[in-house]
Every structure is written in structure tokens, then in C-alpha cells.
Amino acid sequence: MDTTEKKRGTGRKKVPIEKIESSSQRYVTFSKRRTGLFKKASELCILCGAEIAIVVFSPREKVYTFGNPSVDSVVDRFLNQHNHMNALEHDHLQQQKQFIEVSKQLEAEKKKEVIIENLKLSGWDAPIDSLQLYELQQMKQALVQVKKKVVEEFL
Amino acid sequence: MDTTEKKRGTGRKKVPIEKIESSSQRYVTFSKRRTGLFKKASELCILCGAEIAIVVFSPREKVYTFGNPSVDSVVDRFLNQHNHMNALEHDHLQQQKQFIEVSKQLEAEKKKEVIIENLKLSGWDAPIDSLQLYELQQMKQALVQVKKKVVEEFL
DNA sequence: TCAGCTATTTATAAGAT
């Protein structure tokens, strides 16, 4: 124990809160203090049940994050509740509305398409100029069937 | 100076890092530590030139933020650069694809609807059972017209 | 709930490894 030669003269010194000019020293400080910051955040979460998201860009442009329960959940909650409605979400809702509208139209149109199909099945595709009385009568029968189907299905 | 009656027995005690049960005590701690956290963040920004965003939801659901240069700028930078493609953006793209798909279908369907309209204009709506030869011939003419229109327009 | 006041616990600047 008694190593009389304890190292002397070292120890923390007061540091002014201003930009650290030495880049190596700056990075050491960044690393230490980032660790401390995240630890404090973690303690605050545990002690008080808080939800916290932290995003840090280092002086070297690297990104570090802390999140409880997760960065995303906290950020989303912030963007929403804060009524902050960013452009992305706004577009998103607009598109949802448009999508629903268009889907409804499409459904309506598809019913109509069945009519076309029935007409084709009934021989509507035949060259009309060559129709004779007999064919006209056949066509009448076909139309009767088509109309019946259509009436049953849509009217 | 020498006020011999200094207050005794007070002072910090070690606190275990676990949820504080007393809600009043919890809030006091939250308030103090949140202030400390934001101060640390501020110092880190100044000392090291970092960019930081912090979002905190208190146990009472209130939101507090710290941002340098601003919460928004840091969060945006995070969401974008991190290639993080969050759920929101993902949904957004999915919906865009669906929307384009459905829009194409709708356009196709609308062309077909014109056929229906032409049929109606040509007297297709008349009661078919009462059609006589004359009417059948009229109808033939109508169909010729319809077919011509349809061919011109769609084929 | 929030602001001061200590007595302590923590965080951390320097230096060494």
C-alpha cells in the first residue's frame, strides 16, 4: 500500500467552455463526454421512466445515437404529437386519401367491365356488316341474355 | 465568516440506479437531471463542435427538447444520411407504387367505360323483347356506328 | 413545484501506459 511515491501534480483542471482547438484533444474529450452524456441519459430513463432519443454528430461527421425505448419510436412520437407534421407525413396522408379515392373508382369501373365481357361472349365481336336476318335474331337472343345478366348483376 | 453553526447532516447520498417509486421525488429528480443532461449536451457542442438533438418525454408525458443547431436539422440529417429508411418512408414508397399501379388500371378501365356510354346512346337501353325486324335493323345501324366509334377510339 | 444550500458522489482533464 504505502507507495510513498504517489504521482503528484496530476488531476483534473478547470476547462473553459469554448471550442477545443487541438483536434486530437478535441476528439478525446468528445469521446469521454459522449460516453458520459449517454450514461446520464440512461440513468434518467431508469430513475424516472423517461423516454429519450439522442442523436449526436461528432466533429468527424460520424453519428452516434442513444434511444429508450428506441430513437425511432421517440422521434416518431415527437414528430406526431408535436403536431409537427413534417412534409413526409403530410405527403403520406395525402397519398392515402388519393389512394382510397382511386380504389373506389376502380372497383366501380370493374363492375362495368363485366358488361363488356358479356357482350363479347355473346358474339358482339362478329363483323356487323355481314349480319343477316338470322344473325340479327341470334344477336337479339344474345342481347336478351346479356341484358338479363347485366340487370341481375348491377341494377 | 466563521458562523460555527453550519448546517450539518445534509448532503448528497448515493442513489441506486433503479426506478424512483415516490412520484414527487421522481419528478424532482427528473427536473434536476434533465437540466444537467441538457447542460452536458450544450458543453459537448461547444467544446467539440458536435451537432446534437435530444428529445425527452417526461414521466408525465410532457416533451422537452435540446437541439444544436436545431432538433429538426439533426433529426433530418440522421433520417436521411443514415440511409435509415424508417418505417414511414418505407410505407410512403409502397403506397406510391400501389398508387401508380392502380392509376394505370383505372385509366384502362375508363376507356372501356366509353364503350358502355356509346351503347347506351345508341338505344341499347330499349326493351329487347319488343324488338321487331325494323327495330333490329335500326339497332344494327346503331351498332355499326358504335363499333365504328369504338374501333376509331380504341383499336 | 421550484430555487438555494451543503455534503457527497460522479464525471472527467491530465498524464501515464
Added chain:
DNA sequence: TATCTTATAAATAGCTG
């Protein structure tokens, strides 16, 4: 550059008003 050590600067728990 990352960690460990040590002395000191800071943060903060428990009180009081």
C-alpha cells in the same frame, strides 16, 4: 488512439423556504 489512474471540477440528493 483507447484505457487506466488520480486529483479535482461538477453534478446532484436531501433539506429548507
